[in-house]
Amino acid sequence: MSTILIYTALAVVVAVVLAFLSFYKKKEKGEAPERPRVPRPRVAEDGGAGRPAQPPNRVAANRNARARMRAAAQRNAGGEESEEEGEEEEAAAAVGDNIALPDGKYGKKKLAKLQAKADKRNDEREREERKERKERDMEDKKKEEDKEAEEEAKKEEEEQRAREEKERQDLEEYQRMKAEFQVEEEGYDEVEDE
Numbered sequence: 001m002s003t004i005l006i007y008t009a010l011a012v013v014v015a016v017v018l019a020f021l022s023f024y025k026k027k028e029k030g031e032a033p034e035r036p037r038v039p040r041p042r043v044a045e046d047g048g049a050g051r052p053a054q055p056p057n058r059v060a061a062n063r064n065a066r067a068r069m070r071a072a073a074q075r076n077a078g079g080e081e082s083e084e085e086g087e088e089e090e091a092a093a094a095v096g097d098n099i100a101l102p103d104g105k106y107g108k109k110k111l112a113k114l115q116a117k118a119d120k121r122n123d124e125r126e127r128e129e130r131k132e133r134k135e136r137d138m139e140d141k142k143k144e145e146d147k148e149a150e151e152e153a154k155k156e157e158e159e160q161r162a163r164e165e166k167e168r169q170d171l172e173e174y175q176r177m178k179a180e181f182q183v184e185e186e187g188y189d190e191v192e193d194e
């Protein structure tokens with residue numbers, strides 16, 4: 001029975017040592033082993049340019065999220081419109097103000113790019129409007145502060161005049177009372193005893 005205990009203890013010690021070593025090795029290398037970097041296969045596109053192959057129908061992820069939501073809301077609101085009208089509206093929304101689209105159908109990438117430009121232009125316009133509003137608010141606030149300062153100065157001046165007037169009246173009253181109670185030298189002379 002003692003040999004079974006010895007073998008069990010020995011197995012536990014070996015298991016602990018192996019667990020410690022494997023944990024230490026993982027910690028040393030990092031949790032996730034890196035996979036080897038393999039260059040992407042080069043496919044001759046557009047006359048053998050030698051660029052990496054792009055997956056087909058790949059569109060930028062969140063570049064035109066706002067436009068997609070707007071277009072979806074328009075489609076839901078006007079459910080009776082035909083599919084062609086919806087595409088035309090989407091293309092028109094993608095065009096923006098100054099972008100001239102060529103005639104014909106547009107690919108997803110082209111529409112996404114045009115929409116991104118339109119969104120960027122809208123963001124720029126909104127930023128300018130916000131900046132102008134902020135400047136107007138600052139000017140209004142400054143005018144209001146100047147007006148309050150002017151009113152405060154007038155109020156202070158009025159209080160100063162009122163204090164000076166009160167001091168002048170108090171001084172006049174004091175002078176008048178002093179004149180009334182002024183005692184002329186009256187009295188008696190002391191008689192000197194001889």
